[in-house]
Amino acid sequence: MTDDLLTENTRERLLDAAEILFANKGYRAVSIREIIRAAHCNLAAVNYHFGQKRNLYLEVFRSRWIPRARRVQDAFRKSLENNPPHSLDDIVRALTDAFIQGPLSEDERQRHHQLMAREQARPSEALELIVNEVMRPFFVEVAGLLHPFMPDDMGDDALYLYLLSMFSQILYFSFARAAVTIMTGGDYNTSSFKAHISDHIVTFCLHGFGAVVEVSK
Amino acid sequence: MTDDLLTENTRERLLDAAEILFANKGYRAVSIREIIRAAHCNLAAVNYHFGQKRNLYLEVFRSRWIPRARRVQDAFRKSLENNPPHSLDDIVRALTDAFIQGPLSEDERQRHHQLMAREQARPSEALELIVNEVMRPFFVEVAGLLHPFMPDDMGDDALYLYLLSMFSQILYFSFARAAVTIMTGGDYNTSSFKAHISDHIVTFCLHGFGAVVEVSK
DNA sequence: GTCTATAGCAGGATAGAC
DNA sequence: GTCTATCCTGCTATAGAC
Numbered sequence: 015m016t017d018d019l020l021t022e023n024t025r026e027r028l029l030d031a032a033e034i035l036f037a038n039k040g041y042r043a044v045s046i047r048e049i050i051r052a053a054h055c056n057l058a059a060v061n062y063h064f065g066q067k068r069n070l071y072l073e074v075f076r077s078r079w080i081p082r083a084r085r086v087q088d089a090f091r092k093s094l095e096n097n098p099p100h101s102l103d104d105i106v107r108a109l110t111d112a113f114i115q116g117p118l119s120e121d122e123r124q125r126h127h128q129l130m131a132r133e134q135a136r137p138s139e140a141l142e143l144i145v146n147e148v149m150r151p152f153f154v155e156v157a158g159l160l161h162p163f164m165p166d167d168m169g170d171d172a173l174y175l176y177l178l179s180m181f182s183q184i185l186y187f188s189f190a191r192a193a194v195t196i197m198t199g200g201d202y203n204t205s206s207f208k209a210h211i212s213d214h215i216v217t218f219c220l221h222g223f224g225a226v227v228e229v230s231k
Numbered sequence: 232m233t234d235d236l237l238t239e240n241t242r243e244r245l246l247d248a249a250e251i252l253f254a255n256k257g258y259r260a261v262s263i264r265e266i267i268r269a270a271h272c273n274l275a276a277v278n279y280h281f282g283q284k285r286n287l288y289l290e291v292f293r294s295r296w297i298p299r300a301r302r303v304q305d306a307f308r309k310s311l312e313n314n315p316p317h318s319l320d321d322i323v324r325a326l327t328d329a330f331i332q333g334p335l336s337e338d339e340r341q342r343h344h345q346l347m348a349r350e351q352a353r354p355s356e357a358l359e360l361i362v363n364e365v366m367r368p369f370f371v372e373v374a375g376l377l378h379p380f381m382p383d384d385m386g387d388d389a390l391y392l393y394l395l396s397m398f399s400q401i402l403y404f405s406f407a408r409a410a411v412t413i414m415t416g417g418d419y420n421t422s423s424f425k426a427h428i429s430d431h432i433v434t435f436c437l438h439g440f441g442a443v444v445e446v447s448k
Numbered sequence: 449g450t451c452t453a454t455a456g457c458a459g460g461a462t463a464g465a466c
Numbered sequence: 467g468t469c470t471a472t473c474c475t476g477c478t479a480t481a482g483a484c
Binding site: 038039040041042043128131132134135136137141145149150153171174175176178179182183185186187189190192193194196197198199200211214215217218219220221222223224225 | 255256257258259260345348349351352353354358362366367370388391392393395396399400402403404406407409410411413414415416417428431432434435436437438439440441442
Binding site: 023024025055056057058059062063 | 449450451452
C-alpha cells in the first residue's frame with residue numbers, strides 16, 4: 015500500500031504513490047494530502063511538478079500505465095517470435111499468458127487493470143489516451159495475426175468483439191480479485207491459483223474463438 | 232441524468248437520484264449536495280432519512296440493486312419454466328438473454344453493472360451484501376442446473392470459474408459501453424447492436440463451456 | 449526544488465424554525 | 467417531514483521563505 019522508495023526523486027515518488035491510490039480508490043476519492051503522505055513529500059510538491067491534481071492523474075497514465083502496457087505487448091510479441099504460431103491455440107495462449115502470467119507482478123497487474131476498468135466505467139481524457147495509444151493499435155495488430163486462421167468473410171468488427179470478450183475476462187479476473195476469491199475460495203497469492211486462472215481463461219477463450227473456427231484438440 | 236419524478240416521496244427520490252450518481256461517479260465523487268439537487272429536496276433530507284451519506288449508499292443496494300437483480304433472476308427462471316432446457320445451449324441462452332435482453336432497460340443495466348463493477352474493484356459492506364444475497368445463491372442454483380450437462384468429476388469450484396467468465400463479459404459489455412462503442416463502432420441505443428452483443432456473448436460462452444462438454448452445433 | 453503558511457471554498461453533518 | 471442557517475473539517479491551490 016505505502017510506497018517507501020526514497021531513492022527516486024520527488025516527482026517519481028509522487029507518480030508511484032498516486033498510481034497506487036488512484037487505482038485503489040478512484041480519482042476523486044484520493045486527496046493530494048493522501049498522495050504526498052505516501053510519497054513522503056510536501057503538499058506544494060504536486061503543484062510544483064504537475065500544476066494541478068488532474069495533471070498528476072494524466073501523467074500517471076502517460077509515464078506509468080502506457081509503458082507498462084507496452085511491456086506486456088512486447089512480452090506477447092517476443093513469445094510469438096520465439097515460438098511462431100501454427101494455430102489459433104498458439105496465439106490465444108501467448109496472448110493470455112502475456113497478460114496474466116507475463117512480466118507484471120500480481121499487484122502490478124491488479125493496479126493496471128483497476129485503472130483501466132475505472133476509465134472504462136467513467137471515461138475521461140485518459141481513456142482516449144488508452145484507446146488511441148494502446149488498445150486500438152494492439153487490436154489492429156492482433157487482428158492481423160488472427161486473420162489467417164479466421165473465415166475469409168470475417169471482418170475486423172466481428173473479430174474485435176471476440177477480443178473484447180477475451181480482455182473482459184483478463185480485466186475481470188484482475189480487478190475483481192476479492193469477488194473471485196470469495197466465490198472460488200482461491201488465493202491469488204499462491205502461484206498455483208494464478209496458473210489455474212490463466213489456464214482457465216486460455217481454455218475458455220480458445221473454445222470461445224472456436225465458435226468461428228474449428229479448434230484442434 | 233436528472234431524476235425528475237416528483238410524484239414519489241422524498242426518500243424514494245433520494246434513492247433514485249443517488250443510485251444514478253453513485254453508479255456514474257462512485258461514492259466519494261458524489262456530494263450530498265449533488266444528490267439533493269437531482270432529487271429536488273433539501274440538504275437536511277439525507278440526514279433525516281438515512282442518518283448519514285454512507286447509509287444512503289448502502290440503502291441503494293438494499294432497496295434498489297438487490298430487487299433489480301432478483302427481477303433479472305426471475306426472468307431467467309421464468310424463461311426456463313416456459314422452455315425446459317434440453318441442453319447446455321438452452322441454459323446459456325436463457326442466462327445471457329435474461330441479463331442482456333431481459334427486463335432491464337439499457338440505462339438500468341449499465342447503472343446496475345457499473346455499481347457492481349465499482350464494488351468489485353473496491354469492495355465494501357455492499358459487496359458482502361451482493362455476494363451473500365445475490366451472487367452466491369444464484370451461482371449455486373445455476374450450478375445445479377448445469378450439473379446434469381457437465382462431466383461427473385467436475386466440482387462446483389471449476390464450474391464457478393466458467394460462470395465468472397460468462398458474467399465478466401456481461402458486466403464488461405454493460406459498464407464499458409464507451410470503450411465497446413469506440414472499438415466496434417456500434418451504438419447501444421440501436422436494438423440491433425444490443426441483440427448483436429447478446430448473440431455474441433451467447434455464442435462465445437456456449438463454446439467456452441464447450442471446453443468441458445461437447446456442444447451441439 | 450522543497451518547504452511552511454494560508455487563502456478560499458466545498459464537503460458532511462446538525463440545530464432549530466415551521 | 468421539510469426547510470434555512472450554520473458549524474467545522476478537509477480540500478485544492480498559491481504565495482513566498484529558504
